[in-house]
Amino acid sequence: MLTLDVIQEPIAEHLKRFEKTFKASMQSSVPLLDRVTQYILKRKGKQMRPMFVFLSAGLTGDITESTYRGASLVELLHTASLVHDDVVDNAYERRGFFSVNALWKNKVAVLVGDFLLSKGMSLSVKHDELNLLKIMSDAVEEMSEGELLQIEKARKLDIKEPIYFEIIRKKTASLIASCCACGASSAGASEETINRLHLFGEKVGIAFQIKDDLFDFGVDDVGKPVGNDVKEKKMTLPLILALQETDQKEKRRIINLVKNHNEDRAKIAEVVEFVRSSNGLEMATERMLQYQKEAFDILAEFPDSVYKTGLEQLVRYTTERSK
Template identity: 70%
Template sequence: MLKLDEIKKPIEKELDAFEEKFKTSMQSTVPLLDRITHYIVKRKGKQMRPMFVFFSAGLCGGITESTYRGAALVELLHTATLVHDDVVDNSFERRGFFSVNALWKNKIAVLVGDYLLSKGLQLSVDNQEFDLLKIVSDAVQQMSEGELLQIEKVRRMDISEAIYYEVIRQKTASLIASCCAAGASSAGADKETVGLMSKFGEKIGIAFQIKDDLFDFGLDDVGKPKGIDIKEKKVTLPLIYALNKASKTDKKKIINMVKNHGDDETKIQTIIDFVQQSGGLSYAEEQMFTYQKQAFDILMTFPESEFRNGLENLVRFTTERKK
């Protein structure tokens, strides 16, 4: 499988230019804010969201100045949600680094998240990018609703497969859908094409989240701790499938264990073994590849180009990655 550095080669110059523009978009006259935003930029991830924006723009007409603003808008609003999420989850680490709230406490972290949201709004309004603002704002709304839906259902341990898909469609897939739609819109694509690219991104986002869920049960030996989702009492697709296949007695026993494991490693391993032995991992992997195929079916309606090839490789990377 191609590495991410190889996949991004067709848009490498654009991504480098974007990084500089993104840093500029976060600047403030307040020294404390500048220190924090510099810290955030320094520990950036794999650039996958901007890659989806730029490849989608190239596929749908060409990369423009609007594409850079679309990518910056996605990153600003998404980064704001991550900063706020760490406060809500009381999490002190993100991507192996201390979170903003761990270093500067919750009050400052919330204000930084608000600042990033306002910078995204300002960037859009100043450049009259109202279509991009609507695309990304809709995604942020869905992400918030998905998070609240998950919290509500986790309390009741009442998650069907249909509800699981609705949660991940809102929480994860809506963001990747907004990246692809923003890219298409920035290239001047018509509404039908923007909608098609949004659907393409949604399929990828669902497949991506299922892959992430599989890691929790040790599908790949990547040294990542197993059972994190179980510890957080998240009911994911492999577990839902296993519970649906179980007898009433076993189902009740496992649900009680998920609710009351108390971080007991023996209980968590029992839940993992239960899912593995039920065929839950095979089922989830099969569903993941179904969504991958649906994404490819949409992508192949576009003419072949380096941008289509780049998106195809990026989809394969998100669903076939080992970590």
């Protein structure tokens, strides 16, 4: 199976240098703020988003100083969104560690998120890179709309397949799309090429989210309880597709379990088993692989290079990962 270490090889030195510039971009003169940001940095993720920025820049031109700032902008805004999400979701863990709001309470977490957002904006303005700021601002706008659309639809549990894809396009895929667009823009690519890379990232982001949805039904062990999305009344793709294939009576029964018995582990297990036995997982996997293929089709338009290979491997990783 592909690992991120293998995929990172063409841009390993760039990522090492990026880590230093990203840490520097989070510095402040307030001790409390520095303690919180240091805590965040020690528990950083897999750097997938900066990887998309650097590989997209290499694919379409040269990796420049602007590329480093684009990667920092992406990570600052992404980190801010995670901090804010944990407050909204009342989540006290992030990647197996206490969340910022769990340790410093909601007020500090919200202000830290605001600080990171402002740092990203000032970084772009300072270097007169409004093109990168526009790409990321559009992404943040879509991410917020996606979250609110999901909250609105969760009240009635009336999410159909087109609405589901609209939610994840905005909520998840828009950020990966903006990573690819930022990389291309930082390399001086044409508007048409930037748009193609944005679409490529969107396809990858949708496939990435469907993979996450599959985890919740026990496809792999990712350290979160099976059925956690059901518990949170999230209508994800495997459940939506399974419901489309059943009769009205069974559909009403399952929706009632999600809506009114989502705290009962036995009832959650019943919903999970329904999805598994109704080909929900197989149908969702088919959709995921279709988006993966569409992403590969866009990549095929570009000349062969180590960066193209890296992006191909990164796309495969999003759908083959075990966590």
